[in-house]
Amino acid sequence: xxxxxxxxxxxxxxxxxxxxxxxxxxxxxxxxxxxxxxxxxxxxxxxxxxxxxxxxxxxxxxxxxxxxxxxxxxxxxxxxxxxxxxxxxxxxxxxxxxxxxxxxxxxxxxxxxxxxxxxxxxxxxxxxxxxxxxxxxxxxxxxxxxxxxxxxxxxxxxxxxxxxxxxxxxxxxxxxxxxxxxxxxxxxxxxxxxxxxxxxxxxxxxxxxxxxxxxxxxxxxxxxxxxxxxxxxxxxxxxxxxxxxxxxxxxxxxxxxxxxxxxxxxxxxxxxxxxxxxxxxxxxxxxxxxxxxxxxxxxxxxxxxxxxxxxxxxxxxxxxxxxxxxxxxxxxxxxxx
Amino acid sequence: xxxxxxxxxxxxxxxxxxxxxxxxxxxxxxxxxxxxxxxxxxxxxxxxxxxxxxxxxxxxxxxxxxxxxxxxxxxxxxxxxxxxxxxxxxxxxxxxxxxxxxxxxxxxxxxxxxxxxxxxxxxxxxxxxxxxxxxxxxxxxxxxxxxxxxxxxxxxxxxxxxxxxxxxxxxxxxxxxxxxxxxxxxxxxxxxxxxxxxxxxxxxxxxxxxxxxxxxxxxxxxxxxxxxxxxxxxxxxxxxxxxxxxxxxxxxxxxxxxxxxxxxxxxxxxxxxxxxxxxxxxxxxxxxxxxxxxxxxxxxxxxxxxxxxxxxxxxxxxxxxxxxxxxxxxxxxxxxx
Numbered sequence: 001x002x003x004x005x006x007x008x009x010x011x012x013x014x015x016x017x018x019x020x021x022x023x024x025x026x027x028x029x030x031x032x033x034x035x036x037x038x039x040x041x042x043x044x045x046x047x048x049x050x051x052x053x054x055x056x057x058x059x060x061x062x063x064x065x066x067x068x069x070x071x072x073x074x075x076x077x078x079x080x081x082x083x084x085x086x087x088x089x090x091x092x093x094x095x096x097x098x099x100x101x102x103x104x105x106x107x108x109x110x111x112x113x114x115x116x117x118x119x120x121x122x123x124x125x126x127x128x129x130x131x132x133x134x135x136x137x138x139x140x141x142x143x144x145x146x147x148x149x150x151x152x153x154x155x156x157x158x159x160x161x162x163x164x165x166x167x168x169x170x171x172x173x174x175x176x177x178x179x180x181x182x183x184x185x186x187x188x189x190x191x192x193x194x195x196x197x198x199x200x201x202x203x204x205x206x207x208x209x210x211x212x213x214x215x216x217x218x219x220x221x222x223x224x225x226x227x228x229x230x231x232x233x234x235x236x237x238x239x240x241x242x243x244x245x246x247x248x249x250x251x252x253x254x255x256x257x258x259x260x261x262x263x264x265x266x267x268x269x270x271x272x273x274x275x276x277x278x279x280x281x282x283x284x285x286x287x288x289x290x291x292x293x294x295x296x297x298x299x300x301x302x303x304x305x306x307x308x309x310x311x312x313x314x315x316x317x318x319x320x321x322x323x324x325x326x327x328x329x330x331x332x333x334x335x336x337x
Numbered sequence: 338x339x340x341x342x343x344x345x346x347x348x349x350x351x352x353x354x355x356x357x358x359x360x361x362x363x364x365x366x367x368x369x370x371x372x373x374x375x376x377x378x379x380x381x382x383x384x385x386x387x388x389x390x391x392x393x394x395x396x397x398x399x400x401x402x403x404x405x406x407x408x409x410x411x412x413x414x415x416x417x418x419x420x421x422x423x424x425x426x427x428x429x430x431x432x433x434x435x436x437x438x439x440x441x442x443x444x445x446x447x448x449x450x451x452x453x454x455x456x457x458x459x460x461x462x463x464x465x466x467x468x469x470x471x472x473x474x475x476x477x478x479x480x481x482x483x484x485x486x487x488x489x490x491x492x493x494x495x496x497x498x499x500x501x502x503x504x505x506x507x508x509x510x511x512x513x514x515x516x517x518x519x520x521x522x523x524x525x526x527x528x529x530x531x532x533x534x535x536x537x538x539x540x541x542x543x544x545x546x547x548x549x550x551x552x553x554x555x556x557x558x559x560x561x562x563x564x565x566x567x568x569x570x571x572x573x574x575x576x577x578x579x580x581x582x583x584x585x586x587x588x589x590x591x592x593x594x595x596x597x598x599x600x601x602x603x604x605x606x607x608x609x610x611x612x613x614x615x616x617x618x619x620x621x622x623x624x625x626x627x628x629x630x631x632x633x634x635x636x637x638x639x640x641x642x643x644x645x646x647x648x649x650x651x652x653x654x655x656x657x658x659x660x661x662x663x664x665x666x667x668x669x670x671x672x673x674x
Contacts, residue, residue, distance in 0.1 A: 005453040015447040020477025033453065034439075034473060037460045042436070042471035050471035052436065054495065057391040063438035063491055064474045099379070099389065101400035102371075103489040105442070110352040116342040116370065123374045134379035134387035136371060137401045137489075140357025141672060145484040152440040152474075154400055154491030158391065335478060 006032040018330025022229025022275075025329050027238070046242050047166045048092040048226065051159065058159040060093035062086060065103075065152040069335045071118065074188045075201025076277075078151060079121025081337060084206045084277055085228065086155040087129045091208035092224040092280065094165040094215060095157025097129060102136040102153055107146030118149065129206035131155070157208075161215050167242035169222040174305040175289045176247060177282040179210060180298035181255040182232050186274035187263050190333050194267070200259055205278030213295050214282065223283040227276040229331055234273065235281060236313045237327050249303030249325075250316045272315075273328055275336040343369040355667025359566025359612075362666050364575070383579050384503045385429040385563065388496065395496040397432035399423060402489040406672045408455065411525045412538025413614075415488060416458025418674060421543045421614055422565065423492040424466045428545035429561040429617065431502040431552060432494030434466060439473040439490055444483030455486065466543035468492070494545075498552050504579030506559040511642040512626045513584060514619040516547060517635035518592040519569050523611035524600050526673050531604070537596055542615030550632050551619065560620040564613040566668055571610065572618060573650045574664050586640030586662075587653045609652075610665055612673040 007029060018025045035043060042050040049062030064085045071078045083100065090097040102122065106115065126133055163169075184203040191198045207226065214221060223243075225235045232254065240247045256271050264271045282292060283305065293299055313325040344366060355362045372380060379387040386399030401422045408415045420437065427434040439459065443452065463470055500506075521540040528535045544563065551558060560580075562572045569591065577584045593608050601608045619629060620642065630636055650662040 005450055007449050007453070009449055012449050014449060015443050015445055015452065015477055017445045017477050017479065020443065020475055026475060030473075030475060033456055034475075037456050038439075038463070038470040038473075040469045040471065042469060043473075050436070052471070052493075054394040054396065055392060057394055059391065059396075059493075061436060061438060061491075061493060062472050063440045063489070065440040065442050065476045065489060067442060067476045067478050099387070099398060101398060101491045102375075103400045103402040103440070103491070105402050105404060105487055105489075106352050106357065108352055108354045112344050112346055112349055112351060113342055115352065116344070119370055119374050126375070132377045132379065133375040134377065134389070135399050136367075136375075136380075138357055138363060138367060138371075139402045139404045139487075139672075140352055140354050141404050141484060141487075142354065144481070147478060147482040150442055150476075150478075150487065152400070152402060152442075152489035152491075154398075154438045154440070154489075156389075156396075156398060156493070335476075 006036060017334045021331030021334060022234050023328040023330045027327060045166055048089040051093050060090050060095035060157045060159060062089040063152065063154040064089060065150060066337060067150050067335050068337050069147060070192055071148055073192045073202055076204040077118060077121050078149065079118040080125045080204050081277060082151045082153045083122055083125035083129055084204050085337065086153040087131060087206045087208050088226045090155045090157035091211040092226050094161065094163055095159050096212060097131045097155055097157040097208050099134045099156045100126060100131050100153050102133050104138045105146060105150040106140045107148050108140055108143040110148050129208060163221055165221055165224055167223055167239055170243040170245055170283050170305055171222060172245060172305055172307040173286060174222055174283050175286045175301055176249060176303040177292055177299045178254065178302050179207065179280045179296055181257050182276055182279055183256055183260040183271040183274040185277040186336055187260050189336050190267060191263060198259065198263055203276055203278040207278060207280055210296055214292060217291060217295055219284055219288045219292055221282060221284050224280055226280040228337055229275050231273040231275055233325050234327050237325060240313050241311045244310050246306045246309040247303055247313045251318050253300055253302045255300050269332050273332055277337060343373060354671045358668030358671060359571055360665040360667045364664060382503055385426040388430050397427050397430035397494045397496060399426040400489060400491040401426060402487060403674060404487050404672050405674050406484060407529055408485055410529045410539055413541040414455060414458050416455040417462045417541050418614060419488045419490045420459055420462035420466055421541050422674060423490040424468060424543045424545050425563045427492050427494035428548040429563050431498065431500055432496050433549060434468045434492055434494040434545050436471045436493045437463060437468050437490050439470050441475045442483060442487040443477045444485050445477055445480040447485050466545060500558055502558055502561055504560055504576055507580040507582055507620050507642055508559060509582060509642055509644040510623060511559055511620050512623045512638055513586060513640040514629060514636045515591060515639050516544065516617045516633055518594050519613055519616055520593055520597045520608040520611040522614040523673055524597050527604060527670050528600060535596065535600055540613055540615040544615060544617055547633055551629060554628060554632055556621055556625045556629055558619060558621050561617055563617040565674055566612050568610040568612055570662050571664050574662060577650045578648045581647050583643045583646040584640055584650045588655050590637055590639045592637050606669050610669055614674060
């Protein structure tokens, strides 16, 4: 069994937590094991979802599992996350989210009231995001073989425009915007787990309405990417590599709440790598920046694309020095989403 | 929190394994908590997937999580199961399966070779079933918070006909066919877990080609249902309740391998409730039975639908007595798929 495993077994005989952390190890696992094995043009879009054509209709299809710990955190709970995360992945394809599936893996002994609270959050978030849970599945695993509840949602959305939104559409000269301040989801989770007092709440939110507003205004969006595990830095590195282009950003233009910055400094985290659940990057032609910023009041222009240093992300720091931004090998804190 | 929980908290303060067993407790959880909370017409189809219209195109959408233990069993492994199970749910909607999503929840410490073997099985099964894995997600949970690997697949298929296949189309006078012998998947898993020596292998198989053959022949199929957790009995009870009709079957017409019957007798299991992963029920007008049996050589006519005893399933036993077939409260053996 297991001939020619593409991950070097001598180096990684067993899965590490970092293989799910959104950094280089996960990137390699997905690239070397999954993308190569399941190789097909839709998967190779390497986007937040697959976009497929049915007659005149273009649909997006995506999936995410949620294993966040703790289940309830400042600003939300796993129920909101499973809606926002999947709705956002559809939005990143430029799709209007329509339908969700719901796969529950429940641990024996989970309090029934906890399940009920989460189920109600899922429904409230789905309603707010104009999506319907249309199909589902429920499994229960033995006590000690789960962690309360793991949830998978897959989603279907419809593309109501002719744009091709994805890494392959990114061009030199494009501008890079961020939709709002970064790091709040990760810091809220960290603070809860470490019993660290703070008023910071998760930024968990559905961003589809924001994206659809940009598209409705006729902006020529080249690429969208939501920031989750691995944060802003990992998302930019993924995009620069997929596009084979250079992304340069200025640290001082990246919006970070003072309190988030403060907690990160105390805990030794770099906010560029901290997870978000309601923030996304917009890459579009420079002449559309002004209009985009007018439509997204919390957004900021943080950088631009060039063909200088292909596949690299560079950052001009607060003190003016320029450094290369790389992926971490894993996540600074596991099980953030 | 958790006001008005529809499951009586005093009776079920915590989730039981049986809540995932495919029997009455699961049925109540889904009906009282999920169907009522997420209430919408697509979900209320109460079928193996939701069927939705996009312009001229009708698509089916379904999801399943797989938590089978052990991961490898006689006749297959979890990798085959995640393809067959979801492909079959699409087929039960009368759809040609096209696309799968793949959500992996991996436990820290899982041998890399195990993952690789399973990934290869998924791809081989997908190829054989003519479906593509087009989008995915990978999470890793801490050692002791999973059981090696849990997998969710969601699927999209296309309906290439005008039939409305589902419980609401079942009519009095319809015939009930089973596509082959029952109980092999459950017995193979049980035997492995109990270290019981047998040559029985799981029946895990993709059945979409069989279904598409019936449709292509112009048979007026009213309903399809694959047999998984809860076995033939639970599937029939679900259908009779959804349709509000009476299903009567004859025990002697239900095909069961002698060896499966033997193992069930020794272990004290009723094969009518044992899980399958490659068997399905076809409900269609009586005058189409002959043609259906000619197209499905392993199928058997096992019963018929009437409006005698609405919502009930009855069985004429080997000795000629008639009894009511009910759901078990849970599964005879948990984590069978």
